[in-house]
Amino acid sequence: MTRRHRPVHQSLALGAALVAVLAAAACGGGSKSNTPNVTAPTARDAQVTVDDVNGAKASPECAAQVKTLRIVTYGNVSSAARNAKTYLEGAHPGLAVDLSSTATSYAEVVSQISADKAAGRQTDVAVAGYEFLTTFVNNLGAQELSPKLLRASYDQRFLRLGQLNGKQYGIPQQVSLPVLMYNENLFKKAGVDPQTLRTTDGVLLAIDKLKAAGVQRPVDLPTEFGYWFLDSMAHSQGTGLQGPNGQPAYNTPAALAAMQFLAAVGKSSPQSNNATTQGALTFGLQRSASIGATVAAVGAVRQLLAGRGSQAFPVGVVPFPTLPGGTLTPVTGGNSLVVLSADRCQREMATEAVVALLSPDVLASGIQATSYLSIDKQATERLADFYTKNPDLKALNDLAPQLVAPPTWPGARGSEIPKVTEDEVTAVVGGKDPQAALTELQNKTTDLTR
Numbered sequence: 001m002t003r004r005h006r007p008v009h010q011s012l013a014l015g016a017a018l019v020a021v022l023a024a025a026a027c028g029g030g031s032k033s034n035t036p037n038v039t040a041p042t043a044r045d046a047q048v049t050v051d052d053v054n055g056a057k058a059s060p061e062c063a064a065q066v067k068t069l070r071i072v073t074y075g076n077v078s079s080a081a082r083n084a085k086t087y088l089e090g091a092h093p094g095l096a097v098d099l100s101s102t103a104t105s106y107a108e109v110v111s112q113i114s115a116d117k118a119a120g121r122q123t124d125v126a127v128a129g130y131e132f133l134t135t136f137v138n139n140l141g142a143q144e145l146s147p148k149l150l151r152a153s154y155d156q157r158f159l160r161l162g163q164l165n166g167k168q169y170g171i172p173q174q175v176s177l178p179v180l181m182y183n184e185n186l187f188k189k190a191g192v193d194p195q196t197l198r199t200t201d202g203v204l205l206a207i208d209k210l211k212a213a214g215v216q217r218p219v220d221l222p223t224e225f226g227y228w229f230l231d232s233m234a235h236s237q238g239t240g241l242q243g244p245n246g247q248p249a250y251n252t253p254a255a256l257a258a259m260q261f262l263a264a265v266g267k268s269s270p271q272s273n274n275a276t277t278q279g280a281l282t283f284g285l286q287r288s289a290s291i292g293a294t295v296a297a298v299g300a301v302r303q304l305l306a307g308r309g310s311q312a313f314p315v316g317v318v319p320f321p322t323l324p325g326g327t328l329t330p331v332t333g334g335n336s337l338v339v340l341s342a343d344r345c346q347r348e349m350a351t352e353a354v355v356a357l358l359s360p361d362v363l364a365s366g367i368q369a370t371s372y373l374s375i376d377k378q379a380t381e382r383l384a385d386f387y388t389k390n391p392d393l394k395a396l397n398d399l400a401p402q403l404v405a406p407p408t409w410p411g412a413r414g415s416e417i418p419k420v421t422e423d424e425v426t427a428v429v430g431g432k433d434p435q436a437a438l439t440e441l442q443n444k445t446t447d448l449t450r
Contacts, residue, residue, distance in 0.1 A: 055355035056149035062345035063092050069349050070098040072126040074109050084356040113140055124350040127335045133170050134408040142169045142338045149351055153378040157400040162336040170336025175373040177330035178232050178320035182290035185313045189213050200261040200321045207268045210289050217288035219265050222275035226425025227418040233258035236326030242407035248445035250438045257323050259434035266429030299371030317392050332403045373397050411449035420444050
């Protein structure tokens, strides 16, 4: 390799590494999953600690009776589950914890548990994507859980994300929100104040400045996240894509303003279809100045870039923008933990497993790898060094009261709505009229929810 070629190869290597990182922290808003998910391993081995004071344990009677416990996981929850398995089998000699981690999406978790249930195989604990909570309650036997069974350190501001009809069925474990990551160097060069990214009007003004500074792609909003982005922006002016009556609300002024913004960004430059193989590569090669992503990707990207020498650049992050005059109301991605065991003793052991999965050290080790919001106060304390280096990520934890859960669509084909929406967003970014796209979406989604 000659000296003059080395920077090119280093840039390509950096881009490839970013692809791997963002693939590990990918948000699925399309055919594989309805909300953002993360599939990276935890940063390190973690020590599970559960005791009578800090969380529920199975009674001696039930501990002696229960011999098997089945946990169905997805993504990087599998790493936490392995730590929980080690703890549970050590704490209860004779107990065998069966981990199933073959699912590739939250939807596949539902399909797997449904098939097992039909075949007479019971699942005790599962990860439930927020948009599937209704399915777990109505079809898979999710049991009501008392928050009193959790550690006192659990941040109960997040509990409402796991509630249905006022009852607690899921305990939020992974909580993400949509953000804009940006290249601080390119923004400084263009004279753009990152705080202007907090509204869609500000983003459009930033695009003009970045273009004038020679940036090929000022803003990249991967269309695979179109459903998530559109819903979050619409929520900022009151109602998201699902109305209070549970029916599609693609015909609101907020939905139109959000789609018009996506159309304007599409006109400014080509947009990625895939956040990893396309968006991450463009961002890593500094051909885009900012990229729409999940907060879970930010920490990992920063850690990667920190070790890239001359190829490194500082990465900033702000919440995904609101519509003008709107209130920041991000739509949540991630999952809750649910207990599906109806038998009293199996339910007690399953609840202990949930508490183990929420152990502060397990949560802290996961956040170091994939920067989800911290749902536990002790975990936040253990992450003091991490948050000192990433104060903007710590600040995002304070958005807990403003988070809203994603839609849970009714109807046998309601689960198709995210992909249908994504397809229309892709068309709008490519030049389709926003109003025409929303009219079609309102008709299509209404049919899908019947």
